[in-house]
Amino acid sequence: MISVEDALARCLALAQVLPPETVPLAQGAGRWMAVPATARRDQPPFPASAMDGYAVAGDPAVGDSFLVVGEAGAGHAFAGTIGPGEAARIFTGAPVPEGATRVVIQEDVRREGDRITLTGADGGANIRPRGQDFRAGDSLAPRLLRPNDLALLAAMNVAQVTVTRRPVVALVATGDELVMPGEEPGPDQIIASNGFALKAMIEAEGGLARMLPIARDTEAELETVLGLAEGADLIVTIGGASVGDHDLVGRAAGFAADFWKVAMRPGKPLMAGRLNGVPMLGLPGNPVSAIVCGHLFLLPMVRAMLGRPDAAPVPREARLTVDLPANGPRAHYMRARLAAGPAISPFDRQDSALLSILGQADALLIRPVDAPPCRAGDTVPYLPL
Numbered sequence: 001m002i003s004v005e006d007a008l009a010r011c012l013a014l015a016q017v018l019p020p021e022t023v024p025l026a027q028g029a030g031r032w033m034a035v036p037a038t039a040r041r042d043q044p045p046f047p048a049s050a051m052d053g054y055a056v057a058g059d060p061a062v063g064d065s066f067l068v069v070g071e072a073g074a075g076h077a078f079a080g081t082i083g084p085g086e087a088a089r090i091f092t093g094a095p096v097p098e099g100a101t102r103v104v105i106q107e108d109v110r111r112e113g114d115r116i117t118l119t120g121a122d123g124g125a126n127i128r129p130r131g132q133d134f135r136a137g138d139s140l141a142p143r144l145l146r147p148n149d150l151a152l153l154a155a156m157n158v159a160q161v162t163v164t165r166r167p168v169v170a171l172v173a174t175g176d177e178l179v180m181p182g183e184e185p186g187p188d189q190i191i192a193s194n195g196f197a198l199k200a201m202i203e204a205e206g207g208l209a210r211m212l213p214i215a216r217d218t219e220a221e222l223e224t225v226l227g228l229a230e231g232a233d234l235i236v237t238i239g240g241a242s243v244g245d246h247d248l249v250g251r252a253a254g255f256a257a258d259f260w261k262v263a264m265r266p267g268k269p270l271m272a273g274r275l276n277g278v279p280m281l282g283l284p285g286n287p288v289s290a291i292v293c294g295h296l297f298l299l300p301m302v303r304a305m306l307g308r309p310d311a312a313p314v315p316r317e318a319r320l321t322v323d324l325p326a327n328g329p330r331a332h333y334m335r336a337r338l339a340a341g342p343a344i345s346p347f348d349r350q351d352s353a354l355l356s357i358l359g360q361a362d363a364l365l366i367r368p369v370d371a372p373p374c375r376a377g378d379t380v381p382y383l384p385l
């Protein structure tokens with residue numbers, strides 16, 4: 001058995017960064033930027049009014065009056081200059097005319113014909129300086145593109161964004177006992193569940209998951225289904241990783257193992273290697289084992305293929321709420337719940353078949369190999385789920 005750290009390093013070494021591609025901005029959501037983007041203009045490109053009102057010069061006081069000599073709207077500048085005693089009607093987003101130094105909001109003005117008199121003063125200049133948001137040449141560093149980033153890129157006049165090609169991950173569930181949700185299981189069958197969590201996890205990270213048909217427990221069928229994974233950047237099998245007579249994944253034709261078995265709980269039978277040259281991760285079948293290994297190894301591989309520098313999970317720290325006994329020779333990733341503090345409470349039941357517990361968990365409390373007993377109040381590492 002190898003350590004979790006060694007297993008992760010080996011998984012990351014199997015994952016190569018994929019090539020970039022250019023997509024229209026409207027298709028950029030959830031994609032990983034491959035190179036920085038550069039603003040092509042200042043924003044705002046001119047001093048802009050922040051309010052509806054009147055643009056005036058100087059530092060006027062209540063009671064002062066001005067002649068309205070023109071109008072500036074968003075998209076329609078006033079070409080003239082504002083001199084002493086003059087004002088321009090102005091609207092939010094409009095370029096502030098030459099000579100004007102502040103915008104008096106219309107609530108602070110009485111208008112009679114083409115004259116205005118100040119009745120109040122909100123005190124602000126109400127002018128957004130040119131380039132206050134960003135300047136031409138400013139750059140946006142690579143990131144997973146969220147909706148806010150797309151608006152920023154659009155404002156920068158970046159119409160297309162260069163992103164890493166999405167890693168295509170083929171998911172192959174194995175086992176005679178499995179049927180898909182909605183099908184009628186036989187008396188000795190269960191519903192295949194793990195692939196649904198893994199697909200959602202992969203896609204939330206910017207990958208594309210292809211769920212292949214369930215492979216029954218014969219070498220021939222496993223080979224057929226693995227053949228359908230052609231074109232995938234990463235093949236992920238679920239189940240059939242352990243030592244039973246029907247655990248066939250490690251013996252699949254074309255599979256060259258890099259490692260098998262990791263000193264961890266859950267997830268001991270994890271394996272990785274290449275299937276006919278394509279990186280392959282063999283997840284254990286127990287639902288919690290498959291999903292925990294998905295967080296610890298599969299998502300880091302997806303991130304590495306995207307070219308993300310932050311591929312490996314980074315543990316955080318929380319205060320333990322209960323005493324825990326010494327840990328054994330396998331690192332334990334205990335399903336746990338976080339509270340304010342943060343405080344962390346492991347669930348009493350840690351069987352790796354319990355999806356109902358995983359559903360209530362929002363963290364994995366990490367108990368390192370051979371960790372001594374812990375007391376309530378001790379600081380412990382965890383990974384958020």
Ligand SMILES: Nc1nc2c(c(=O)[nH]1)N[C@H]1C(S)=C(S)[C@@H](COP(=O)(O)OP(=O)(O)OC[C@H]3O[C@@H](n4cnc5c(N)ncnc54)[C@H](O)[C@@H]3O)O[C@H]1N2
Pocket residue numbers: 173174175177178190191192193194195238239240241242243244247266267268269283284285286287289352
């Ligand atoms: N003698 C030993 N037996 C086992 C060992 C061991 O070291 N020695 N390891 C145990 C551990 S730890 C795990 S984890 C499991 C993993 O075994 P496999 O990867 O071979 O998984 P299966 O046997 O195929 O399935 C285990 C369990 O999970 C259910 N399963 C499988 N796939 C799915 C799926 N897609 N969705 C939902 N549930 C699934 C399957 O029905 C089994 O109940 O081995 C232990 N045994």
Ligand code: MOO
Pocket residue numbers: 264265266267268269284286289352353
């Ligand atoms: O360690 Mo196995 O991965 O369920 O319980």
